[in-house]
Amino acid sequence: MTYLKSIFFLLLFQAFITSFAHAQVTVGAYSNGILTQLAVGTDPEEKFFGEGRLFAGDFLNRYFGAEAIGQYNFHQSEWYNASAGLMVGYYDFDNGARVGIPVLLAFKPISNHRAFAIMMEATPMFNGSLGLRGNFGLRYTIGKN
Template identity: 60%
Template sequence: MYYLKLSFILLGFLFFTSQLANAQVTAGLYTNGTFTQIGIGSNPEKKFFGEGRLFAGDYLINSFGFEALGQYNFQKSDWVNISGGLMLGYYEYVEGIRAGIPLLLAIKPIQNNRKFSVMLEATPMYGHEMLALRGNFGLRYTLGGQ
């Protein structure tokens, strides 16, 4: 049953990424000290953008999880983007679904390469009768486009 669920989720993730193949796509790596996530999403320079994330486990924490994020850019500039939105995720370690409100700060530190971003994220989350605040640090790069 576990492999069937994992196969279904991976197929959905591959379908999501194939839909983005002709557009600008972002690839990101995020961590909060406990979990590492890999993500792929749409163009973060647009007013609305989305991202899908998979948890990348290791020997100590080898549980599976995935998230879908929808974001709205509140402020965009050459150096910084500030966005917020909604997140919905499934996590094997709590055996359930969580919802959250991620707030992202994307800092674009390299003047000649605005496609690279350093990400700071704070997400109040609720699910499985628990309220939590997660902070993530990450790196994101936008592929394709001008």
């Protein structure tokens, strides 16, 4: 039952942010070599943007996980954005809840197509003990010119 509550909360949170931000929707996939995350978020070109992530398991990693992330762009340019924020998440493993401070660098390598970005993220996390997660991913903003 807690899974359904977590999914409902993340979907409601994402709908709330998207409706009030009047933003385009982004979709992304992130991986750290062990776990893969699928993401949906608001327009990352705004000063403040949000993202919801779900773990995409396989035969070896059957764990459920969900995260809500709020980010602030502290440097924006035509070729890259740098942002940091706050992450809260729930996981089947590792004592349940986590909080973290994701620092994200988004490269926009195609000059004619800035909707596509290559992501690098480092997230110091806390769930009773400290940890560090590094992600690499791809993100696409739907509806962006």
